[in-house]
């Protein structure tokens with residue numbers, strides 16, 4: 001059977017591989033604890049569930065979704081209110097917002113709506129593994145921009161070769177960052193807009209962790225002057241409201257890009273179930289306290305992991321965002337070897353940095369999305385079962 005050549009470029013999806021490994025071990029009776037995946041186990045807030053149940057009872061919502069390609073006007077209005085309240089960003093819901101089936105889907109429609117075959121597209125390395133497939137699927141080529149610890153895991157624009165910057169047509173970035181936890185600053189966002197403007201590059205700023213910041217301000221790319229002239233921001237209800245399974249998010253910003261993404265969506269899917277959009281409105285309008293409480297929970301979990309890491313010999317300054325800890329591996333291990341070692345000694349799964357790009361080698365990622373009891377058990381096993389680790 002013929003399958004498309006484009007699929008040959010795509011490496012096995014990290015989390016499928018991890019999930020298979022976890023399932024195999026569980027089938028052998030091992031009590032595996034996964035700190036690998038950024039998928040909160042904590043429940044979705046009740047007002048969201050109630051709104052879904054109520055809307056699902058209305059047969060009017062059983063038909064094709066309203067305003068299929070853009071999302072319901074009332075959902076887009078709620079997005080605009082949330083952005084105004086949480087980020088001080090003003091959006092026109094009639095043309096600057098399109099509803100998405102999550103930010104991952106948005107990465108794809110950005111590519112379909114904006115990128116041409118043969119284009120060069122910048123991606124950060126390490127970076128979210130979802131970007132490259134979207135770029136390959138439209139016949140373009142990703143170009144890795146290294147992110148280094150010494151630059152706070154932010155790209156250094158002056159280090160991007162000028163011929164690459166001139167050739168590139170788009171740039172996918174994400175802060176608070178998966179996997180490093182790094183955050184953007186206002187001066188960085190201004191530089192990004194300037195870089196995009198001077199090189200004619202369209203920005204796809206993927207911001208699903210915008211609510212998860214520790215001791216620094218919540219930032220949208222659209223806070224930067226001129227951001228709407230050069231790009232869009234993707235956001236999602238997945239992470240702030242524990243709604244990964246619900247599949248709802250939004251792209252906001254430049255009206256032409258939003259329109260291009262809506263055109264791509266109109267010719268791909270038929271929109272998001274209205275009842276889920278009503279639930280999304282409840283999340284955006286009624287659950288600010290909930291996302292603040294989740295942040296307090298992540299803060300406590302982070303402190304627990306940090307205390308154990310320090311006890312085990314790590315001297316490590318935690319990042320300021322996202323619910324991940326991006327931790328250097330002890331001497332003598334690659335990232336995959338250290339993950340395998342931890343699994344063997346403790347039946348704890350973490351993500352190897354190399355899976356996020358060449359520059360991810362030397363690091364592993366711990367996710368803070370499991371409940372306290374399982375996290376404490378994983379940490380206890382690490383304290384009790386790991387030998388002395390070498391960091392010199």
Ligand SMILES: Cc1ncc(COP(=O)(O)O)c(C=O)c1O
Nearest residue numbers: 102103104128174178236238249
């Ligand atoms: C950087 C980044 N972008 C997008 C996504 C996907 O989010 P969504 O559930 O909104 O599709 C994730 C999920 O882990 C992510 O880490």
